[in-house]
Structures are given as C-alpha cells and as structure tokens.
Amino acid sequence: MPKILDGKKLAQEIELTLQQTIESGLEVAERPPGLAVLRVGNDPASGVYVNYKEKACDRIGVRSFAKHLKEDISLEELRETIKTLNQEKNVDGILLQLPLPSHLDEATLLRSIDPDKDADGLHPLNLGRLIKGEKGPRSCTPAGVMSLLKRNQIKIEGKRAVVIGRSILVGKPMALMLEAANATVTVAHSRTTDLPSLTREADLLVVAAGKPYLIGKNHVSENCVVIDVGIHRLPTGQENMNELKKTKLCGDVKMFEIEDKVAAYSPVPGGVGPMTVTMLLANTVDRWQKHCGLPLTISHLLP
Ligand code: NAP
Numbered sequence: 001m002p003k004i005l006d007g008k009k010l011a012q013e014i015e016l017t018l019q020q021t022i023e024s025g026l027e028v029a030e031r032p033p034g035l036a037v038l039r040v041g042n043d044p045a046s047g048v049y050v051n052y053k054e055k056a057c058d059r060i061g062v063r064s065f066a067k068h069l070k071e072d073i074s075l076e077e078l079r080e081t082i083k084t085l086n087q088e089k090n091v092d093g094i095l096l097q098l099p100l101p102s103h104l105d106e107a108t109l110l111r112s113i114d115p116d117k118d119a120d121g122l123h124p125l126n127l128g129r130l131i132k133g134e135k136g137p138r139s140c141t142p143a144g145v146m147s148l149l150k151r152n153q154i155k156i157e158g159k160r161a162v163v164i165g166r167s168i169l170v171g172k173p174m175a176l177m178l179e180a181a182n183a184t185v186t187v188a189h190s191r192t193t194d195l196p197s198l199t200r201e202a203d204l205l206v207v208a209a210g211k212p213y214l215i216g217k218n219h220v221s222e223n224c225v226v227i228d229v230g231i232h233r234l235p236t237g238q239e240n241m242n243e244l245k246k247t248k249l250c251g252d253v254k255m256f257e258i259e260d261k262v263a264a265y266s267p268v269p270g271g272v273g274p275m276t277v278t279m280l281l282a283n284t285v286d287r288w289q290k291h292c293g294l295p296l297t298i299s300h301l302l303p
Helices: 007-029 044-060 075-087 106-111 124-132 140-151 171-180 195-199 272-291
Strands: 034-040 067-069 093-096 160-164 184-188 204-207 225-228
Touching: 007 044, 007 140, 007 272, 034 044, 034 075, 034 272, 044 272, 067 075, 075 093, 075 106, 093 106, 093 272, 124 171, 140 171, 140 225, 140 272, 160 171, 160 195, 171 184, 171 204, 184 195
Parallel strands: 034 067, 034 093, 160 184, 160 204, 204 225
Antiparallel strands: none
16 A cells, blocks of 8 residues: 555546547447536635536546536526536536535535436435445545545455544545445544544544644554545645645645654545546546446446
8 A cells, every 4th residue: 555645646547547438439429428517606716626627528528518607696597507407418417516605505406406417426316325325426525535545455344434524525425435335434523522532543534624734643543544635725824834834735634744654645635636526527427328328337436
C-alpha cells in the first residue's frame, strides 16, 4: 500500500478507460454519452466544480448539456427544466449542483430527476437501492473513496471504519458503502462526544465534516488509513497563519501533522476531489451503455 493515495493519478487512469469505452461503443450507440450539470445561481465554489466537470466531459468525449440557471429561478421552472432533460434522449446523466439557493427545496428537486439518469445517486430510489445492496447509480464522492481504497489494495473487510459526517451527499452513503464492503462502521457527527478517542480506534477514518483542520495527530493511530473528503480555501490573511503550511486549499485534516504517523492518507488537493469528478463520468458512461443497449463493461469501476 502506498503512503499517499493519489486520486489524481487514479482519476487519469480511469478517464482513459472511459474514453476508450466511449470510442469503442460510439458506432453502435450512434451518439456520445450526455451529461447535464445544472448550476443555479452564482455560488463561486459551485462555479469552479461545474467548470471541472465540463472540462472532464470534454477530455473523454462526453457531450455536456450544462445549464447555468438564474439565482431566483422558481421551484416549478427548475422542475420543468429537469423534466425536459429527463425526456431528452441524448442525456444519460443529470446532476444538480448543490448547494441550492435557500428558496429551493433540494429534496423535491432531487426526487424529480429520473432515477435512471441520476448521475449522483441521490434520488431516494437509488439511496434505497444502496441500503438494500441493489445495483444503481451511487453517490460520486463516496464512490470515489471506495475506488481509491480498492485500487490501493486497502483491506476493508473486518476493519473498524469511522466516518465523520452524516450528510446525504457524503457521510451516509459513505458509511453504507463501507458497511457493504464488510467494515464495522461508526458514524460521528457534530454532537459526538470525545471524537479523538473514537477516531483513534479506527483502522480507516473518512473525514467529511466540512471543518478545516478538524483532525490532527491526537485523533489518529499509527495503523490508520485517513481519507480527507473536506475541501476548503483558507480565507486570505490566514494563509501564512502560525505553523500551518502555506497553502490555499486544505482539507478537514491537518495532513502536515499526521503524514508521518499514519499508514496512508489521501492528500488535498489531489485525493478525493478528482475521484469525485471521475465517478460522475463513470456513472454517466455506465448509464449510456445501458440506454444504448451496449454491454455493461465498466461495472467493476463502480461500487
Ligand atoms: P455537510 O452537509 O455540512 O455535513 C457535514 C457533516 O459533518 C454533518 O453531518 C455534521 O454533523 C458533521 N460535523 C460538522 N462538524 C463536526 C465536528 N466538529 N465533529 C464531528 N462532525 C462534524 O457537508 P458535506 O456536504 O457532507 O461535505 C463535507 C465536506 O466535504 C465539505 O468540506 C465539502 O466541501 C467536502 N466535499 C468534498 C467533495 C470532493 O469532491 N472532495 C465532494 C463533496 C463534499 P451534523 O449532522 O450533526 O450537523
């Protein structure tokens, strides 16, 4: 097992496989896979993520149907947009970029995506399939973590896993995927008491709290594999703060404190982030194969 779990490199390898898969299926399918990423409003972080996703589509030959919708769009208008994409035969995957402006009900909108085109696996039917261990599109970030663990031959079965965070986007599906892989999983959240003694028991620690530098050397044991899902840009002025490394992007983990202590870790940037985008592409290509009646050849890339 390598010490640094390199998500960037693995993402590139998987993208190559996806690109070849598209090339070899194009003649029969008579169209490329299509992905619609919906961005609502002007949240700058969402803008950056949507941009990454569009570029990734271009790189591997997925046709992008990205839409940038106005901040004050009504729930009905947005549902109509989703309905149109549900019916568009060239679209295989739909992703609603979160967070949404506060007047829009996330649950209602996620439910209005056709479960068969649900590129981020957040439709209740697909979350139910995850709970039941049935096949279906899986949420991209935890799917990316599973892929990173698998490719680096990190044993999950029988291990004690702690997931920090219980969001529908990351923490909950992450815990379910690890449990399905036969880890014994504990989920921690903001009301968990004595987090350090809990996390010190973990063989595998997945941190998705959304709190910069929450986890340090007192939270981990020496045999632990640490996956940092968090991603933050430190506000200007804090970049040279005390002994913290000079950095703009950081995660939920003080990697500079734990890197010499733990067995392996995923860096930020270059760990989970690139894998999330790649799993979105993988979900889209898998849907495309299904919609076009092609053999499903990339199932092994999906958890
Ligand atoms: P979220 O919806 O804000 O959920 C955060 C979770 O962490 C909540 O369950 C919360 O507990 C828990 N939490 C907060 N503070 C905590 C603390 N001090 N101790 C223990 N648990 C704590 O965030 P999210 O959408 O899951 O995202 C988490 C992080 O991952 C963010 O930094 C986000 O930017 C990042 N992210 C990265 C990628 C990527 O591709 N790398 C993708 C998605 C998200 P409660 O439930 O009790 O509030």
